[in-house]
Amino acid sequence: MEFTGKLRRMPWLAVLKSVENLGVSYVKGTEQYQSKLENELRKLKFSYRESLEDEYEPRRRDHISHFILRLAYCQSEDLRRWFIQQEMDLLRFRFGILPKDKIQDFLKDSHLQFEAISDKEKTLREKEIIASSPNFIGVKLEQESIYKIPFADALDLFRGRKVYLEDGFAYVPLKDIVAIILNEFRAKLSKALALTARSLPAVQSDERLQPLLNHLSHSYTGQDYSTQGNVGKISLDQIDSLSTKSFPPCMRQLHKALRENHHLRHGGRMQYGLFLKGIGLTLEQALQFWKQEFIKGKMDPDKFDKGYSYNIRHSFGKEGRRTDYTPFSCLKIILSNPPSHGDYHGCPFRHSDPELLKQKLQSYKISPGGISQILDLVKGTHYQVACQKYFEMIHNVDDCGFSLNHPNQFFCESQRILNGGKDIKKEPIQPETSQPKPSIQKTKDASSALASLNSSMEMDMKELEDYFNE
Amino acid sequence: METFDPTELPELLKLYYRRLFPYSQYYRWLNYGGVIKNYFQHREFSFTLKDDIYIRYQSFNNQSDLEKEMQKMNPYKIDIGAVYSHRPNQHNTVKLGAFQAQEKELVFDIDMTDYDDVRRCCSSADICPKCWTLMTMAIRIIDRALEEDFGFKHRLWVYSGRRGVHCWVCDESVRKLSSAVRSGIVEYLSLVKGGQDVKKKVHLSEKIHPFIRKSINIINKYFEDYALVNQDILENKESWDKILALVPETIRDELQQNFQKSHSSLQRWEHLKKAASKCQNNIKNDKCGPWLEWEIMLQYCFPRLDINVSKGINHLLKSPFSVHPKTGRISVPIDLHKLDEFDPFTVPTISFICHELDAISTNEDKKENEAESDIKHRTRDYKKTSLAPYVKVFECFLENLDKSRKGELLKKSDLQKDF
Numbered sequence: 001m002e003f004t005g006k007l008r009r010m011p012w013l014a015v016l017k018s019v020e021n022l023g024v025s026y027v028k029g030t031e032q033y034q035s036k037l038e039n040e041l042r043k044l045k046f047s048y049r050e051s052l053e054d055e056y057e058p059r060r061r062d063h064i065s066h067f068i069l070r071l072a073y074c075q076s077e078d079l080r081r082w083f084i085q086q087e088m089d090l091l092r093f094r095f096g097i098l099p100k101d102k103i104q105d106f107l108k109d110s111h112l113q114f115e116a117i118s119d120k121e122k123t124l125r126e127k128e129i130i131a132s133s134p135n136f137i138g139v140k141l142e143q144e145s146i147y148k149i150p151f152a153d154a155l156d157l158f159r160g161r162k163v164y165l166e167d168g169f170a171y172v173p174l175k176d177i178v179a180i181i182l183n184e185f186r187a188k189l190s191k192a193l194a195l196t197a198r199s200l201p202a203v204q205s206d207e208r209l210q211p212l213l214n215h216l217s218h219s220y221t222g223q224d225y226s227t228q229g230n231v232g233k234i235s236l237d238q239i240d241s242l243s244t245k246s247f248p249p250c251m252r253q254l255h256k257a258l259r260e261n262h263h264l265r266h267g268g269r270m271q272y273g274l275f276l277k278g279i280g281l282t283l284e285q286a287l288q289f290w291k292q293e294f295i296k297g298k299m300d301p302d303k304f305d306k307g308y309s310y311n312i313r314h315s316f317g318k319e320g321r322r323t324d325y326t327p328f329s330c331l332k333i334i335l336s337n338p339p340s341h342g343d344y345h346g347c348p349f350r351h352s353d354p355e356l357l358k359q360k361l362q363s364y365k366i367s368p369g370g371i372s373q374i375l376d377l378v379k380g381t382h383y384q385v386a387c388q389k390y391f392e393m394i395h396n397v398d399d400c401g402f403s404l405n406h407p408n409q410f411f412c413e414s415q416r417i418l419n420g421g422k423d424i425k426k427e428p429i430q431p432e433t434s435q436p437k438p439s440i441q442k443t444k445d446a447s448s449a450l451a452s453l454n455s456s457m458e459m460d461m462k463e464l465e466d467y468f469n470e
Numbered sequence: 471m472e473t474f475d476p477t478e479l480p481e482l483l484k485l486y487y488r489r490l491f492p493y494s495q496y497y498r499w500l501n502y503g504g505v506i507k508n509y510f511q512h513r514e515f516s517f518t519l520k521d522d523i524y525i526r527y528q529s530f531n532n533q534s535d536l537e538k539e540m541q542k543m544n545p546y547k548i549d550i551g552a553v554y555s556h557r558p559n560q561h562n563t564v565k566l567g568a569f570q571a572q573e574k575e576l577v578f579d580i581d582m583t584d585y586d587d588v589r590r591c592c593s594s595a596d597i598c599p600k601c602w603t604l605m606t607m608a609i610r611i612i613d614r615a616l617e618e619d620f621g622f623k624h625r626l627w628v629y630s631g632r633r634g635v636h637c638w639v640c641d642e643s644v645r646k647l648s649s650a651v652r653s654g655i656v657e658y659l660s661l662v663k664g665g666q667d668v669k670k671k672v673h674l675s676e677k678i679h680p681f682i683r684k685s686i687n688i689i690n691k692y693f694e695d696y697a698l699v700n701q702d703i704l705e706n707k708e709s710w711d712k713i714l715a716l717v718p719e720t721i722r723d724e725l726q727q728n729f730q731k732s733h734s735s736l737q738r739w740e741h742l743k744k745a746a747s748k749c750q751n752n753i754k755n756d757k758c759g760p761w762l763e764w765e766i767m768l769q770y771c772f773p774r775l776d777i778n779v780s781k782g783i784n785h786l787l788k789s790p791f792s793v794h795p796k797t798g799r800i801s802v803p804i805d806l807h808k809l810d811e812f813d814p815f816t817v818p819t820i821s822f823i824c825h826e827l828d829a830i831s832t833n834e835d836k837k838e839n840e841a842e843s844d845i846k847h848r849t850r851d852y853k854k855t856s857l858a859p860y861v862k863v864f865e866c867f868l869e870n871l872d873k874s875r876k877g878e879l880l881k882k883s884d885l886q887k888d889f
Contacts, residue, residue, distance in 0.1 A: 128680045151620060152651050159654035161679045168621025 003459065015041060016069075016086040019093070025077065037093055051237070071203060074196040078335060081381075084189050088182050095178055100145070103174070114147045114177060122146055123133050129171050132164035134175070145174045154180055161408075234280045236289055242279075244364075245394070246414035248387055248407045249348045250333060251275050257344035261298025267337055267345040273315055273326055278327035278408035281318045328405045330347050349374070349383040474798030474819045479546060480591035481518060483793065483818045487541045489827060489851045491791060491863050497533035500550075502642075503875045510574075514551030514558040515545055516786050517794075526551075526786075527558040549786040553645075571784035573646055576622075576639040576655070579779040579787065580608050583633060586668070588770045589702055590709060595796075597633050597814060603696040605635050606809060608773035611685045612637065613806065615659060619681060623874060624868050627804040629817055631794025635804065636787060640871065642878070653781040661685075661772050670716045674761040686764055689771045694736070695698045701734050704742075713742070716766055721745045742766075782832035790864070793820045795838045802868065818856040826855040851862055 009153045055097045063427045073083035107114045130136045154170035157163040243255040254272040339346040370393040377386035384404045389401045501510045515528040530536040552571035561569045591600040616622045624640040664671040704710045728741040746762040792801045798819035
């Protein structure tokens with residue numbers, strides 16, 4: 001398939017994911033944040049600096065990627081919001097590193113009606129401008145750029161009297177111009193996404209794009225934990241204790257529900273079953289595990305063999321298409337197949353009512369301080385970071401040391417801490433690429449993150465090729 | 471002034487709409503030069519008829535159509551709404567969701583009842599010369615901001631007929647403003663916040679925005695006469711306690727004593743100013759902001775706007791030259807050059823001008839010949855009544871609109887190099 005070669009939209013997605021992760025772990029705009037982000041972007045070979053002639057090809061690629069991502073991310077409110085937020089953060093960052101003399105060019109290129117006023121104009125209005133802006137305290141205006149824009153374009157500023165108005169124009173300092181540009185950007189992108197969503201049916205019917213799009217929005221750019229690197233290292237009688245010590249809350253609650261009800265619906269079986277496969281259960285163990293439990297629920301053993309065991313074998317790749325299904329990533333759990341009444345799958349931080357979540361955390365003996373931090377993160381829709389916080393609380397560490405993307409990652413990291421470094425960590429799947437053995441460094445380290453990034457990119461390309469070759 | 475008797479309205483209105491209502495100027499306004507097709511035809515009017523019958527979505531083909539309908543229906547009240555996507559009187563034939571309000575003037579409604587907590591002379595629907603200054607200050611403050619800060623050129627201020635004033639901002643770009651921007655403008659112009667349960671309604675921060683500073687300069691010109699003499703806001707314990715409730719506790723006792731020793735509101739105000747400046751120089755007192763004196767002045771004098779009137783594009787507002795059914799007064803334009811002299815009690819009532827007309831007509835009939843066309847008759851009629859000066863103010867406003875429009879057209883044709 002010729003276009004799989006053009007799967008360079010992945011770097012853009014990886015860029016946005018980096019933006020998201022860093023944005024949650026570091027305060028946006030601080031030096032730490034800026035330098036970390038610059039590093040990540042440089043490593044991803046993302047051309048983030050202002051236009052240079054010889055960068056035409058990379059920029060063209062990135063433009064195309066952006067539009068492909070629009071197609072993938074226009075489909076739901078959640079996806080749109082995420083996409084817009086990351087794009088805005090990225091824009092803010094790139095604007096922040098723009099040299100002053102390039103700002104006017106940027107404004108012109110973006111067809112924004114913003115003009116910097118001359119020094120003479122500034123002096124005439126110096127007192128008023130200083131008196132209007134909350135940012136200027138005892139400051140001289142010489143250093144500052146002031147932009148003159150039609151008042152209606154500065155709505156958020158003038159409504160709160162945070163800017164000087166004269167004859168229908170707002171005199172906006174540079175710092176506030178960024179806010180206005182971002183607003184414009186958000187409005188335009190939001191409209192564009194709505195339009196894209198409307199034209200999506202036409203696009204989706206194009207079979208070349210269909211699988212790409214469906215795959216993209218749930219795509220996960222890290223390890224997929226499908227390898228059997230530590231197969232057979234877990235015994236069934238360990239699972240109860242492991243569920244409280246090393247399982248992320250989503251799996252902990254699924255396990256608990258399974259033990260209590262001796263049953264799980266399809267969504268729960270998929271999410272939990274694949275997770276168990278990921279932590280190392282063999283097919284035989286899995287069959288035994290589920291059967292034991294279901295029989296307690298007064299299920300007929302024959303019925304189990306006929307109905308459920310086939311599905312378990314299927315998910316291990318031993319039936320039908322024989323695809324080895326990969327355990328669900330956090331993103332997939334959060335974004336697809338939300339649970340309804342009677343379901344226990346999904347992400348508790350995303351799908352549980354905050355009150356219920358609070359009770360659950362209390363029953364897990366999390367401290368009130370920790371609970372309130374977690375709830376704040378949930379309110380800010382930072383579900384995975386909330387889970388990281390949970391990790392930190394139950395392992396009693398200040399910093400979990402990784403960016404959580406996958407329930408099996410949670411399990412691995414937990415085991416590593418509990419076993420003092422001798423971990424049941426998995427190898428990234430790539431027999432053909434010569435990957436160095438993964439070091440025992442923290443996964444937050446940029447180079448190993450990049451290694452797993454590259455490997456999964458290869459993985460995704462391979463999967464898609466397979467798909468098309470069938 | 472003749473006393474107005476509401477029961478005479480039907481007859482009076484008949485005469486008013488036949489002989490006095492300034493149709494041609496009115497149409498000239500709302501047609502806006504005929505530059506946009508169907509602008510007048512898509513305008514919504516609403517009529518309140520006798521016995522409170524209210525009909526919306528009235529629209530007219532042209533001036534003559536408007537005249538005929540008004541004369542036929544004899545409305546007690548006329549409201550003006552938005553310019554819609556289709557003729558309002560056909561809105562039922564339009565596909566669901568397609569009938570949309572598109573443009574409208576930016577309007578403000580300032581109502582004296584919103585000041586009941588700070589005026590001692592009247593309450594509710596009553597007004598008197600002592601509290602009318604509130605309207606004067608409001609108009610000066612708002613009009614300055616609309617002109618100097620926002621750059622709006624075509625502003626028509628109208629007496630509502632009873633207890634307030636309206637402002638119609640008619641610039642072309644303004645008519646297109648979104649609801650969000652209109653709300654933003656009202657927010658920019660708002661300083662007095664809080665209902666009955668809030669004692670202190672104005673809080674100023676360290677930095678004073680130029681809008682606030684300029685507004686205070688305006689209030690300063692009127693404050694002594696309005697607040698300290700006419701309203702006498704520090705006259706006695708009952709009235710000055712209300713003001714002491716707005717100052718920090720630390721200075722209240724001392725002020726009480728000083729107030730009791732003083733003999734007039736003027737003296738007491740001086741004490742308050744001294745105490746306020748002492749207080750703010752003193753400590754990092756959280757409750758004592760740097761601008762105590764101004765906060766009190768603003769609470770007593772600064773305009774209070776109703777955001778709901780201004781933000782909605784489809785909001786209906788009483789039309790200029792409409793009659794107020796309770797007072798009989800005509801909603802007349804206010805001449806801003808003579809703002810300080812404006813007296814709502816000298817605004818003509820419908821009965822007054824109808825009587826004026828009668829008196830004149832009887833005289834003239836003796837001189838007139840039958841061949842005079844009806845229209846000529848009518849165009850001279852209002853001129854002979856007390857309505858004349860107000861129509862002149864309106865015509866001034868229309869001249870400016872015309873000039874602007876011509877200027878715009880010239881600019882556009884220059885750009886296109888039309889000759």
